[in-house]
Amino acid sequence: MEEVIEKVKEVIQIKAGIAKQENLLWQKAIEALDVYLKYQQKLPKPKLASSVNEPDRYVDTKGAAKYLGLSVGTMHGWRFYGTGPKYIKMGRSVRYRIEDLEDFAAKNVAKQSPPYPSSGHYKGQ
Secondary structure (H helix, E strand, O other): OHHHHHHHHHHHHHHHHHHHHHHHHHHHHHHHHHHHHHHHHHOOOOOOOOOOOOOOOEEOHHHHHHHHOOOHHHHHHHHHHOOOOOOEEEOOEEEEEHHHHHHHHHHOOOOOOOOOOOOOOOOOO
16 A cells, blocks of 8 residues: 555656646746747837828828718729829839828819799798
8 A cells, every 4th residue: 555655656757747847838938929029129110101190101092081071982982083183103003102192182272152042932931
């Protein structure tokens, strides 16, 4: 019986040693992740092409649509019919300058509608 107890003790010690090694491996993995996260936080943040803070930058169709508050489909249609803002073709890519988008928006400010005619059809009269 004592032999069995000794063997059980050996197995328990072996298992405990393995558990300690596994625990150590997990701790090392966590430390490596912490180092990686600290490294990532120190890297400069990439600037987005659709940044509106830099007027000399170019934006793609999606960025231009977002800037003007329109759909991408509207931008495609305007480009097809030649009625939208100026754009630049670079190979197959289409880009808009923020400055051109602002000019286009400024030129398309709606004028105030004339008042309703006094024909009596307007509810207020």
